[in-house]
Amino acid sequence: MSELIKQACDxxxxxxxxxxxASYATRKSLLENIATEIENLGDELIQTAxxxxxxxxxxxxxxxxxxxxxxxxxxxxxxxxxxxxxxIDTAIPDRKPLPKADIRKINxxxxxxxxxxxxxxxxxxxxxxxxxxxxxxxxxxxLLKAHPAHLKTSKLVAKAISKALENLNLSQDxxxxxxxxxxxxxxxxxxHPNVKGVGFTGSHTGGMALVKYAQEREEPIPVFxxxxxxxxxxxxxxxxxxxxxxxxxxxxxxxxLGVGQFxxxxxxxxxxxxxxxxxxxxxxxxxxxxxxxxxxxHPGIEKAYLENYKTALSQKGVELIAxxxxxxxxxxxxxxxxxxxxxLSNPKLHQEVFGPYSIIVACKDLExxxxxxxxxxxxxxxxxxxxxxxxxxxxxxxDVMSVKAGRIIVNGVPTGVEVCHSMVHGGPYPSxxxxxxxxxxxxxxxxxxxxxxxxxxxxxxxxxxxxxxNPLNIPRLVNGVWTSEGL
Amino acid sequence: MSELIKQACDxxxxxxxxxxxASYATRKSLLENIATEIENLGDELIQTAxxxxxxxxxxxxxxxxxxxxxxxxxxxxxxxxxxxxxxIDTAIPDRKPLPKADIRKINxxxxxxxxxxxxxxxxxxxxxxxxxxxxxxxxxxxLLKAHPAHLKTSKLVAKAISKALENLNLSQDxxxxxxxxxxxxxxxxxxHPNVKGVGFTGSHTGGMALVKYAQEREEPIPVFxxxxxxxxxxxxxxxxxxxxxxxxxxxxxxxxLGVGQFxxxxxxxxxxxxxxxxxxxxxxxxxxxxxxxxxxxHPGIEKAYLENYKTALSQKGVELIAxxxxxxxxxxxxxxxxxxxxxLSNPKLHQEVFGPYSIIVACKDLExxxxxxxxxxxxxxxxxxxxxxxxxxxxxxxDVMSVKAGRIIVNGVPTGVEVCHSMVHGGPYPSxxxxxxxxxxxxxxxxxxxxxxxxxxxxxxxxxxxxxxNPLNIPRLVNGVWTSEGL
Numbered sequence: 001m002s003e004l005i006k007q008a009c010d011x012x013x014x015x016x017x018x019x020x021x022a023s024y025a026t027r028k029s030l031l032e033n034i035a036t037e038i039e040n041l042g043d044e045l046i047q048t049a050x051x052x053x054x055x056x057x058x059x060x061x062x063x064x065x066x067x068x069x070x071x072x073x074x075x076x077x078x079x080x081x082x083x084x085x086x087x088i089d090t091a092i093p094d095r096k097p098l099p100k101a102d103i104r105k106i107n108x109x110x111x112x113x114x115x116x117x118x119x120x121x122x123x124x125x126x127x128x129x130x131x132x133x134x135x136x137x138x139x140x141x142x143l144l145k146a147h148p149a150h151l152k153t154s155k156l157v158a159k160a161i162s163k164a165l166e167n168l169n170l171s172q173d174x175x176x177x178x179x180x181x182x183x184x185x186x187x188x189x190x191x192h193p194n195v196k197g198v199g200f201t202g203s204h205t206g207g208m209a210l211v212k213y214a215q216e217r218e219e220p221i222p223v224f225x226x227x228x229x230x231x232x233x234x235x236x237x238x239x240x241x242x243x244x245x246x247x248x249x250x251x252x253x254x255x256x257l258g259v260g261q262f263x264x265x266x267x268x269x270x271x272x273x274x275x276x277x278x279x280x281x282x283x284x285x286x287x288x289x290x291x292x293x294x295x296x297x298h299p300g301i302e303k304a305y306l307e308n309y310k311t312a313l314s315q316k317g318v319e320l321i322a323x324x325x326x327x328x329x330x331x332x333x334x335x336x337x338x339x340x341x342x343x344l345s346n347p348k349l350h351q352e353v354f355g356p357y358s359i360i361v362a363c364k365d366l367e368x369x370x371x372x373x374x375x376x377x378x379x380x381x382x383x384x385x386x387x388x389x390x391x392x393x394x395x396x397x398x399d400v401m402s403v404k405a406g407r408i409i410v411n412g413v414p415t416g417v418e419v420c421h422s423m424v425h426g427g428p429y430p431s432x433x434x435x436x437x438x439x440x441x442x443x444x445x446x447x448x449x450x451x452x453x454x455x456x457x458x459x460x461x462x463x464x465x466x467x468x469x470n471p472l473n474i475p476r477l478v479n480g481v482w483t484s485e486g487l
Numbered sequence: 488m489s490e491l492i493k494q495a496c497d498x499x500x501x502x503x504x505x506x507x508x509a510s511y512a513t514r515k516s517l518l519e520n521i522a523t524e525i526e527n528l529g530d531e532l533i534q535t536a537x538x539x540x541x542x543x544x545x546x547x548x549x550x551x552x553x554x555x556x557x558x559x560x561x562x563x564x565x566x567x568x569x570x571x572x573x574x575i576d577t578a579i580p581d582r583k584p585l586p587k588a589d590i591r592k593i594n595x596x597x598x599x600x601x602x603x604x605x606x607x608x609x610x611x612x613x614x615x616x617x618x619x620x621x622x623x624x625x626x627x628x629x630l631l632k633a634h635p636a637h638l639k640t641s642k643l644v645a646k647a648i649s650k651a652l653e654n655l656n657l658s659q660d661x662x663x664x665x666x667x668x669x670x671x672x673x674x675x676x677x678x679h680p681n682v683k684g685v686g687f688t689g690s691h692t693g694g695m696a697l698v699k700y701a702q703e704r705e706e707p708i709p710v711f712x713x714x715x716x717x718x719x720x721x722x723x724x725x726x727x728x729x730x731x732x733x734x735x736x737x738x739x740x741x742x743x744l745g746v747g748q749f750x751x752x753x754x755x756x757x758x759x760x761x762x763x764x765x766x767x768x769x770x771x772x773x774x775x776x777x778x779x780x781x782x783x784x785h786p787g788i789e790k791a792y793l794e795n796y797k798t799a800l801s802q803k804g805v806e807l808i809a810x811x812x813x814x815x816x817x818x819x820x821x822x823x824x825x826x827x828x829x830x831l832s833n834p835k836l837h838q839e840v841f842g843p844y845s846i847i848v849a850c851k852d853l854e855x856x857x858x859x860x861x862x863x864x865x866x867x868x869x870x871x872x873x874x875x876x877x878x879x880x881x882x883x884x885x886d887v888m889s890v891k892a893g894r895i896i897v898n899g900v901p902t903g904v905e906v907c908h909s910m911v912h913g914g915p916y917p918s919x920x921x922x923x924x925x926x927x928x929x930x931x932x933x934x935x936x937x938x939x940x941x942x943x944x945x946x947x948x949x950x951x952x953x954x955x956x957n958p959l960n961i962p963r964l965v966n967g968v969w970t971s972e973g974l
Contacts, residue, residue, distance in 0.1 A: 087909035105909040219916045407940035422574035422592040424940035429706045436937040450923040453894035453911035461881045
């Protein structure tokens, strides 16, 4: 382990000992200050990110706005306070056979966490992205392993965070930017005893490597790896009509959006063989052919995409439906087609092809379609296109999807992950390592906390969230009833 | 893997596919029915448990009452419904730049779970104990690995559960009693792909073996092993006065309660050397000497206790203060004493001696005392005995204890784990494998659920908990505000 990593982990832990007790108001100010300082970076940030990631200006401006919004959302969420799950059970001294003590509990930070910046969201899931914002909101300090594909961008954002900490006279060690890009640095961070949690978005191989490092530790720690998903779209429409055409147009857009570089990219379309499928295939074919060839994030992703779609297309029984270029190019959109038998018998076709690629699977009947879905691995999302009112068939698919996926969408595409309370961006393995948590939306904070009980305490020594008067004005479960009133 | 285990896991999964959708009211009825059927077993249950566990009638009657109470508490908790974390964010079709879809989320069962019965709570943490009750409450089916030390008792309780399922016309496979007592059965259960979670209370070796089995799976699953703790008691009193004497009397009682066979048994007493320590030691010595020799749960525990306290007493610098028998006997209460230097330099003294054993560590000053505490591993509980109003010194210890322990008690003993909303029975590793959860109290249900998002759904297809009218009458977070009103 490099001396630099060791020192960073020690500093982070020292800073955490005080930051864990920072008031909710301070944490909110910090998150809001970071948002403002990121905005203050102005055009330099966008230009730097454009150079490093090939992403267009409009996308990056939008992503910056989303990132600053996320920071402010988590800020508000901290002071809203129900994430803290503050519970109070008051004493019953004369209870028989034994008296009952006053017991209270509240969520607190698990400790310093390591966040790995994601390449496909250089703002929103990188340096000051959702993992960092939710961890700071929880009262955790953050060791941020910068993504080598946008190191300059990451440094700029780290500078904004540093400025925000300075503005508030908070320790610079609350957020430490790790610029060592070699593989061993990540391992050393995950295995340092001071680190108590890990957030990662990226490949299956990368995510599971972190899990292995964490398992080798003396003390196990939670690793939240969000690793990918092929996001099945089940089309149940009985006619190829205007309503379906509008949805398929959306679907074509979702396949090519951002050169397909989203974890919610729809990589699999399941439907019955027949005239409706023919209509959908023809429409997708036309849209995809005309969709152009985008520039991907970095050469590593380009290379992997080229290899992966070629492998998929070379499988037995896989037919090319459309491609957006006559010659093989990275960033070229591809739609293929196969039968349910082929799909079921060939695990290679279940693998994510990260990029603008999707495959239609033609099924014999509804039972066959259901069977194909049930053979899928865990997914971030699953979607259904269906005529309104066809509740019975929807119910059947929703039931199996609720076992397999983190989010189910009816008549909509999986891309576009709303930052809101009810978002679940997380699903059963292998889409993530722990489907009990989300990495987008307010509840992402729950990955970084654990409850602590306080029994028989004098009011003065309790954490503020549990004091009688409810000075933080948060909702609390008092003797089984939610209230914001003091005792 | 034995054919019996395979069949059991398949049956459990089939039953789960329907039980996961059972209404909250049905789950409540099931839990209440189990409680009633356990009561209906009458004296036969108590007599059988007395024969198998050596526990006295009063203790077992009390534990049965606690167990039935737990079942009813989880039943009420299911219909109270806030564990479900039902969130609704309604659509904003005209939002700019993009419309917002209607998104809702709710917690659902993770799948069938395996519960390992604990030997030290033959009712409350065994067959129909807290793990089983919270899992059924969550909508999980249960594969119960009976504890070989009270197999007859376990069979009787399983019969009561079977009767309750029959009363409600529910599948017998919702609860499956596994009577294979060999080691390989437990491994096979944890490694079966149909199993999605594990609950265990017992030794560190046993608990970590289950974690290893789970890690070897293709799909990782959560393992909640509650593995033990030495539950430090820090005595900060400046005078050996009446108030302290009352607390020390309680402490002596807690050391010997139930022949020390509780995971919250206070195995370590930290205090400053000097006249107060002499008073405490003398009082404990007198109480312990007279405390008698209890009969332990089974020969395995007796053997381990004898070995472990002998090992502890044979360490350099460890002085025997009191023993409740002149000759070495299993079940004999033991109190020892050592210095902070000895304690810090000898990891053997940090290990749990499961039984009526405790060691006083004499510290040089407050800094030394704090240092000893900070060198402890993760604990279920930590306690402070202190004069009321000495807030400053309390705050210092509470701050470090909130990092190390799941529950902090002021002027009380750690034994006696209240079943209530604010209980945390769980702590940082190695006291448990996942300190973010509790195994006692209503929130124990959260170990067995994960959230699922529903986007753009017609009302008819939503889970009941998310339907517009709020037919389950549960509290829901609607656009960021908690309410029980319908939409």
